[in-house]
Amino acid sequence: MKTLRVPEATVTRLSIYSRFLERLDRNGITTVSSGEIAEGVGVSPAQVRKDLAYFGEFGTRGVGYNVKDLLKYTLKILGLDQEWALAIVGAGNLGFALCTYRGFNVRGFHIVGVFDNDPTRIGKRIGDLVVQPLTLFPEIAQKENIRIGVIAVPTSAAQEVADMMVKNGVEAVLNFAPVAINVPDEIEMRNVDLSVKLEILTFNLGFRNAQSL
Amino acid sequence: MKTLRVPEATVTRLSIYSRFLERLDRNGITTVSSGEIAEGVGVSPAQVRKDLAYFGEFGTRGVGYNVKDLLKYTLKILGLDQEWALAIVGAGNLGFALCTYRGFNVRGFHIVGVFDNDPTRIGKRIGDLVVQPLTLFPEIAQKENIRIGVIAVPTSAAQEVADMMVKNGVEAVLNFAPVAINVPDEIEMRNVDLSVKLEILTFNLGFRNAQSL
DNA sequence: TAGATTGTTAATCGATTAACAATC
DNA sequence: TAGATTGTTAATCGATTAACAATC
Numbered sequence: 033m034k035t036l037r038v039p040e041a042t043v044t045r046l047s048i049y050s051r052f053l054e055r056l057d058r059n060g061i062t063t064v065s066s067g068e069i070a071e072g073v074g075v076s077p078a079q080v081r082k083d084l085a086y087f088g089e090f091g092t093r094g095v096g097y098n099v100k101d102l103l104k105y106t107l108k109i110l111g112l113d114q115e116w117a118l119a120i121v122g123a124g125n126l127g128f129a130l131c132t133y134r135g136f137n138v139r140g141f142h143i144v145g146v147f148d149n150d151p152t153r154i155g156k157r158i159g160d161l162v163v164q165p166l167t168l169f170p171e172i173a174q175k176e177n178i179r180i181g182v183i184a185v186p187t188s189a190a191q192e193v194a195d196m197m198v199k200n201g202v203e204a205v206l207n208f209a210p211v212a213i214n215v216p217d218e219i220e221m222r223n224v225d226l227s228v229k230l231e232i233l234t235f236n237l238g239f240r241n242a243q244s245l
Numbered sequence: 246m247k248t249l250r251v252p253e254a255t256v257t258r259l260s261i262y263s264r265f266l267e268r269l270d271r272n273g274i275t276t277v278s279s280g281e282i283a284e285g286v287g288v289s290p291a292q293v294r295k296d297l298a299y300f301g302e303f304g305t306r307g308v309g310y311n312v313k314d315l316l317k318y319t320l321k322i323l324g325l326d327q328e329w330a331l332a333i334v335g336a337g338n339l340g341f342a343l344c345t346y347r348g349f350n351v352r353g354f355h356i357v358g359v360f361d362n363d364p365t366r367i368g369k370r371i372g373d374l375v376v377q378p379l380t381l382f383p384e385i386a387q388k389e390n391i392r393i394g395v396i397a398v399p400t401s402a403a404q405e406v407a408d409m410m411v412k413n414g415v416e417a418v419l420n421f422a423p424v425a426i427n428v429p430d431e432i433e434m435r436n437v438d439l440s441v442k443l444e445i446l447t448f449n450l451g452f453r454n455a456q457s458l
Numbered sequence: 459t460a461g462a463t464t465g466t467t468a469a470t471c472g473a474t475t476a477a478c479a480a481t482c
Numbered sequence: 483t484a485g486a487t488t489g490t491t492a493a494t495c496g497a498t499t500a501a502c503a504a505t506c
Contacts, residue, residue: 038452040445043444043445043448044441044445046448047438047440047441047444047445048425048438048441051423051424052425055424072425073425074425109448110444110447110448110451111444111447111448111450111451111452112444112447116447118443125341125342125345125346126342126346128338128341128342129338129339129341129342130439131338132338133338133339133439133440135423135438135439135440136439136440136443139440139443139444140447141440141443179450180443180446180447203450204446204447204449204450205446206442206443206446210264210348211264211268212261212265212285212286212287220446220449220450222442222445222446223442224437224439224442225260225261225348226343226346226348226349226437227260227346227348227349227352227354228257228260228261229419229435229436229437230331230349230352230354230393230419231256231260231323231324231325231352232253232256232257232260232435233393233417233419233433233435234323234324234325234329234353234393234417235256235259235322235323235324236417236433237324237392237416237417237433238323238324239251239324
């Protein structure tokens with residue numbers, strides 16, 4: 033079996049290209065070149081072509097790419113040509129924001145449950161959803177075939193929640209708690225840290241001053 | 246002038262090390278080795294030592310690192326030994342969540358203003374804060390010396406908000422809208438895309454199936 | 459001293475970029 | 483055909499890792 037190694041940065045960019053193509057498509061633009069995509073998202077044209085080349089030949093030499101087709105291809109590559117049932121555990125402010133975040137729903141993610149074990153939150157409506165007690169997770173996970181779990185609980189509860197998700201058949205975990213979590217190798221898992229990028233900014237501001245001394 | 250190039254990945258990890266050290270410190274642990282840090286955050290020991298080596302010699306050979314000291318150094322490196330006045334523009338669900346996100350306040354970020362131009366949001370309380378009309382941004386930015394701006398508005402308004410921030414002396418911008426934004430070179434700017442990592446997960450799940458065909 | 463762990467160099471690995479033949 | 487842009491290879495660049503001397 034030939035094992036194609038695709039850099040994670042390539043997948044990240046693909047996701048960004050794809051969103052850019054959606055915008056072009058909405059604006060009625062039918063053809064786009066690697067240079068225009070590059071310009072639009074802030075990378076080099078060679079990078080755009082190289083990223084796409086991992087997956088096939090999608091363009092026409094001398095012409096460029098058909099926007100609608102390329103959009104379809106990128107969505108398919110990213111696995112967004114299907115619906116993904118997703119659950120959010122933690123119905124605090126962050127969980128609430130994630131439930132209503134349009135960015136999720138637009139891209140094929142279907143939130144089928146929000147869970148919490150705080151009695152003051154259980155039963156609360158968030159859009160179409162009602163906050164469920166955490167004890168119902170196993171049942172709903174099975175019924176709705178939840179494949180992706182989102183952790184939006186405090187750091188102290190994050191590992192426990194991850195364990196419960198894995199035990200109930202979740203295949204991928206997105207963790208918003210700023211802590212390293214252990215899951216079995218076969219589970220896909222990524223952290224989103226809302227504060228790290230802020231700290232990159234403060235580092236750069238401070239660093240710049242230091243260098244000009 | 247010797248221009249030290251520090252990889253952005255190093256800064257990201259430094260931020261993670263620093264949070265791990267906080268946890269060790271809270272648990273009363275006084276000494277830690279590169280191996281233990283590595284284990285705790287999921288990187289290699291060599292990586293930990295290399296990352297730290299960009300900035301100085303913080304350990305004792307044969308012994309390891311003093312937790313309190315190393316924590317202090319990492320915070321200083323990241324610029325978190327000072328308070329940063331920060332404003333959030335956009336008081337929707339995401340803006341709301343960011344205002345109340347403990348991860349910000351704990352690390353030296355001080356939210357001095359939340360702004361929106363939606364009349365139904367203006368005047369609303371969020372914790373200690375009251376949502377201000379966007380028109381007051383210039384005044385408050387000057388009074389509070391806002392150096393960091395956080396964009397939590399819809400895609401369509403993001404560029405406009407960024408422009409306004411820059412015009413009013415903001416030095417760094419953190420953008421949560423899933424769109425590329427143009428700012429002058431001297432402005433630090435990063436995007437946080439809540440959906441990209443989710444799409445890396447779906448890519449990996451799909452890709453894995455494809456490879457096992 | 460023996461054992462442990464750092465700081466640093468050199469080797470390896472991987473990703474980006476430049477360049478150009480292919481081709482519309 | 484001339485002009486444009488892709489797909490791909492080779493060169494470059496940069497980051498990670500392995501290894502070990504320094505030293506507690």
